[in-house]
Amino acid sequence: DAGVTQSPTHLIKTRGQQVTLRCSPKSGHDTVSWYQQALGQGPQFIFQYYEEEERQRGNFPDRFSGHQFPNYSSELNVNALLLGDSALYLCASSLFVGDEQFFGPGTRLTVL
Amino acid sequence: GDSVTQMEGPVTLSEEAFLTINCTYTATGYPSLFWYVQYPGEGLQLLLKATKADDKGSNKGFEATYRKETTSFHLEKGSVQVSDSAVYFCALSEHAGGTSYGKLTFGQGTILTVHP
Numbered sequence: 202d203a204g205v206t207q208s209p210t211h212l213i214k215t216r217g218q219q220v221t222l223r224c225s226p227k228s229g230h231d232t233v234s235w236y237q238q239a240l241g242q243g244p245q246f247i248f249q250y251y252e253e254e255e256r257q258r259g260n261f262p263d264r265f266s267g268h269q270f271p272n273y274s275s276e277l278n279v280n281a282l283l284l285g286d287s288a289l290y291l292c293a294s295s296l297f298v299g300d301e302q303f304f305g306p307g308t309r310l311t312v313l
Numbered sequence: 314g315d316s317v318t319q320m321e322g323p324v325t326l327s328e329e330a331f332l333t334i335n336c337t338y339t340a341t342g343y344p345s346l347f348w349y350v351q352y353p354g355e356g357l358q359l360l361l362k363a364t365k366a367d368d369k370g371s372n373k374g375f376e377a378t379y380r381k382e383t384t385s386f387h388l389e390k391g392s393v394q395v396s397d398s399a400v401y402f403c404a405l406s407e408h409a410g411g412t413s414y415g416k417l418t419f420g421q422g423t424i425l426t427v428h429p
Binding site (some may be wrong): 204219230232234236241242243244245246249259266291293295299300301302303304305306309 | 317331349355356357358359362380386402403406415417418419421422
């Protein structure tokens with residue numbers, strides 16, 4: 202059984218560009234959460250998706266948006282990239298909201 | 314808002330030494346508390362959890378007790394191994410009406426290095 206998978210592994214963009222990160226949840230999981238982990242810091246909650254809708258959101262600007270598909274996979278989109286968006290982006294899935302979250306290996310985004 | 318504070322790191326120990334990593338939290342309600350571990354090049358893994366006051370979470374020789382009176386959830390292990398070298402994160406998840414929101418609030422992480 203594959204765990205949570207994320208793509209791509211690494212990504213380099215320039216300021217002002219847009220980026221899309223992808224996540225496939227663990228089999229049977231229908232809830233997906235996204236976190237941003239800056240270097241040397243703990244992960245920070247971006248948002249959570251369940252039943253294809255954003256259910257909770259952390260303190261991130263509207264430049265950060267997401268989507269969940271009928272197969273429960275999810276995308277994180279970031280527009281107008283800033284240098285400060287450079288981080289490891291983690292996806293986590295759970296059987297239901299509030300259940301144990303299983304994390305993927307992350308996508309390392311570098312903004313130049 | 315909710316917050317988690319971990320002891321300043323990094324922590325360097327010799328094999329078989331005793332480990333303590335301090336964690337304190339601020340929350341408006343009655344959160345569940347977690348310790349996650351991040352091995353080099355890997356994603357976060359849940360190490361242990363506790364869902365109410367005085368609960369003790371344990372796994373792989375690690376333990377932590379939910380102390381509501383001191384708002385703490387310190388991680389301990391009696392004898393560390395080289396394979397325990399990793400980054401450890403304390404985290405909380407708020408509840409309302411018995412249901413967890415699911416959002417995790419993390420501390421800044423503590424790097425543990427264990428030497429043979």
